[in-house]
Amino acid sequence: MLSKKNKEVLLNPLSKDNPVLVQILGICSTLAVTVSMEPAVVMGIAVIAVLAFSNVIISLIRSTIPTSIRIIVQLVVVAALVIIVQQFLMAYNYEVSKQLSVFIGLIITNCILMGRLEAFALNNRPWPSFLDGIGNGLGYTIILVIVAFFRELLGSGTVFGFQVIPQWCYDHGYENNGLMILPPMALITVACIIWVHRARNTELQEN
Amino acid sequence: MKALRNYMDKVKPHFMPGGRLAKLQSVYDGMETFLFTPNSTSQSGVHIHDGNDLKRTMITVVVALLPALFFGMYNIGYQHFLAIGQPEASCWTMFFYGLLAMLPCIVVSYVVGLGIEFIGAQIHHKEIQEGFLVTGILIPLIVPINTPLWMVAVATAFSVIFAKEVFGGTGMNIFNVALITRAFLFFAYPSRMSGDAAFVKTDAICGLGEGQVVDGFTGATPLGQMATHVGDTLNINNVVGEPIGTCDAFMGLIAGSPGETSMVAILIGAAILLITGIASWRVMASVFVGGLAMASLAHAFPSPTYAASMLDPLAQLCYGGFAFAAVFMATDPVTGARTRIGQYIYGFLIGVFAILIRVYNGGYPEGAMLAVLLMNAFAPLIDHCVVSFNIKRRARRVTAK
Numbered sequence: 001m002l003s004k005k006n007k008e009v010l011l012n013p014l015s016k017d018n019p020v021l022v023q024i025l026g027i028c029s030t031l032a033v034t035v036s037m038e039p040a041v042v043m044g045i046a047v048i049a050v051l052a053f054s055n056v057i058i059s060l061i062r063s064t065i066p067t068s069i070r071i072i073v074q075l076v077v078v079a080a081l082v083i084i085v086q087q088f089l090m091a092y093n094y095e096v097s098k099q100l101s102v103f104i105g106l107i108i109t110n111c112i113l114m115g116r117l118e119a120f121a122l123n124n125r126p127w128p129s130f131l132d133g134i135g136n137g138l139g140y141t142i143i144l145v146i147v148a149f150f151r152e153l154l155g156s157g158t159v160f161g162f163q164v165i166p167q168w169c170y171d172h173g174y175e176n177n178g179l180m181i182l183p184p185m186a187l188i189t190v191a192c193i194i195w196v197h198r199a200r201n202t203e204l205q206e207n
Numbered sequence: 208m209k210a211l212r213n214y215m216d217k218v219k220p221h222f223m224p225g226g227r228l229a230k231l232q233s234v235y236d237g238m239e240t241f242l243f244t245p246n247s248t249s250q251s252g253v254h255i256h257d258g259n260d261l262k263r264t265m266i267t268v269v270v271a272l273l274p275a276l277f278f279g280m281y282n283i284g285y286q287h288f289l290a291i292g293q294p295e296a297s298c299w300t301m302f303f304y305g306l307l308a309m310l311p312c313i314v315v316s317y318v319v320g321l322g323i324e325f326i327g328a329q330i331h332h333k334e335i336q337e338g339f340l341v342t343g344i345l346i347p348l349i350v351p352i353n354t355p356l357w358m359v360a361v362a363t364a365f366s367v368i369f370a371k372e373v374f375g376g377t378g379m380n381i382f383n384v385a386l387i388t389r390a391f392l393f394f395a396y397p398s399r400m401s402g403d404a405a406f407v408k409t410d411a412i413c414g415l416g417e418g419q420v421v422d423g424f425t426g427a428t429p430l431g432q433m434a435t436h437v438g439d440t441l442n443i444n445n446v447v448g449e450p451i452g453t454c455d456a457f458m459g460l461i462a463g464s465p466g467e468t469s470m471v472a473i474l475i476g477a478a479i480l481l482i483t484g485i486a487s488w489r490v491m492a493s494v495f496v497g498g499l500a501m502a503s504l505a506h507a508f509p510s511p512t513y514a515a516s517m518l519d520p521l522a523q524l525c526y527g528g529f530a531f532a533a534v535f536m537a538t539d540p541v542t543g544a545r546t547r548i549g550q551y552i553y554g555f556l557i558g559v560f561a562i563l564i565r566v567y568n569g570g571y572p573e574g575a576m577l578a579v580l581l582m583n584a585f586a587p588l589i590d591h592c593v594v595s596f597n598i599k600r601r602a603r604r605v606t607a608k
Binding site: 179180 | 396
């Protein structure tokens with residue numbers, strides 16, 4: 001089930017081949033949904049689900065798709081899955097689905113999806129494709145959660161909506177950083193994570 | 208002086224490679240070149256030098272900033288004693304109060320900024336650059352006096368790291384570091400950067416300036432008042448509600464960030480910069496021309512919705528941070544345009560945008576900071592266009608024959 005190669009397929013995207021940190025894909029949604037933890041986690045789960053199942057479906061029908069129209073087929077599959085996720089979310093967690101608004105729908109245009117379908121699912125069997133989808137989705141989610149953690153902590157003083165920074169800090173003049181709520185700081189936070197990541201993995205540094 | 212030289216020579220071996228403190232070599236180099244003129248010369252090639260190195264340039268700018276700094280200190284005291292109803296306090300008391308109010312901010316800005324630069328230089332084994340000498344004095348001059356010191360520290364650290372060090376240090380930054388500090392504060396802690404409580408210090412420092420704030424006190428700057436102004440006739444008041452005019456704004460006895468209020472002090476600084484040839488007169492002049500043009504345009508169509516459009520064009524230049532930005536921010540040679548035609552365009556657009564934002568965007572009572580930062584981003588593009596236009600023009604001249 002988990003041969004050495006499959007393990008690599010699953011674990012590489014978590015760090016060495018991370019879709020956000022190394023391939024710099026899916027940046028738009030990283031900026032948009034990371035103001036607080038809850039939507040970030042939900043968004044991460046949604047992307048994992050869509051990525052894993054679309055990878056499996058495309059991998060199953062990969063030999064029957066004519067090359068000339070493969071992008072359209074991929075889009076149809078992804079769009080169908082995204083709509084299912086969206087309806088599911090509306091039914092069970094309406095508040096968060098309102099917060100995420102268009103960004104669930106925009107998973108269709110998330111570069112990570114097209115990238116994995118093109119680069120992996122079209123040439124591999126369903127099981128490794130499934131693992132690849134889970135791995136890349138997790139890699140994306142981890143970054144989303146780290147960014148959201150810092151933005152929510154420094155921007156609102158909370159984590160998952162719970163007050164973390166104690167009241168006496170505010171009494172002594174501490175204030176939440178309003179800039180962390182604005183999109184530019186998401187970019188700078190991602191940049192800092194990339195900085196730390198490259199510093200720890202020297203083989204990833206470009207000259 | 209001789210004793211100092213001898214001492215520096217004595218401790219030098221410790222800092223050379225192989226010495227006990229070799230890791231701190233750049234600190235030693237920094238101190239030595241700060242104290243003495245370096246006597247190293249280039250060994251190869253032809254070089255044209257004059258005596259004006261980076262350090263001397265920076266020191267000249269700091270000297271040019273001193274009038275604005277000293278006047279800013281006096282004005283902080285003046286506004287304070289006006290607010291507590293003791294305008295008869297002596298000139299020196301006011302100055303001393305302002306000195307005490309500004310000193311912590313200056314110390315924090317230098318300690319944090321230079322600290323980060325020193326650490327960065329040690330890590331990369333590079334020489335310490337002098338760029339922060341000017342930035343460190345600019346920051347306290349453009350930050351409201353009531354900003355908590357920890358915010359100044361956070362903002363300084365942020366801008367030195369993200370606006371300067373990551374781009375490669377002094378001379379490599381795209382945006383003006385001091386303005387990034389202010390922009391960070393402006394967007395991160397908006398309640399501290401505008402409104403009633405930001406610009407006039409009302410509490411006593413070390414027992415100096417005890418007193419209750421008078422009735423009818425308002426700490427809003429003239430531009431702040433204009434942003435919330437209602438009605439057809441423009442009236443701007445000082446902190447105790449007396450009307451003020453362009454003359455007060457020219458002298459600088461109005462509420463505002465420490466360095467920006469006095470046109471007189473800024474013009475003295477501008478004269479120093481222009482006589483020594485440090486700053487580009489093209490940029491400076493075209494900022495004023497651009498500002499004047501946009502202000503006249505706005506004044507030609509006054510509207511109560513945009514209260515600042517009712518302001519006289521010349522008054523427009525005296526209020527707020529416009530003059531300070533024109534003289535000390537736009538002329539930064541690193542972040543501005545380099546080509547001559549480019550400098551005219553760059554300066555003109557700064558002036559236009561500063562007044563445009565100030566008059567027509569109620570969310571930002573003062574636009575000078577945002578205008579300079581915006582044009583910083585466009586400066587390389589302007590230069591590129593000027594250079595390629597020039598190349599094309601000359602190429603056409605060659606092929607026409």
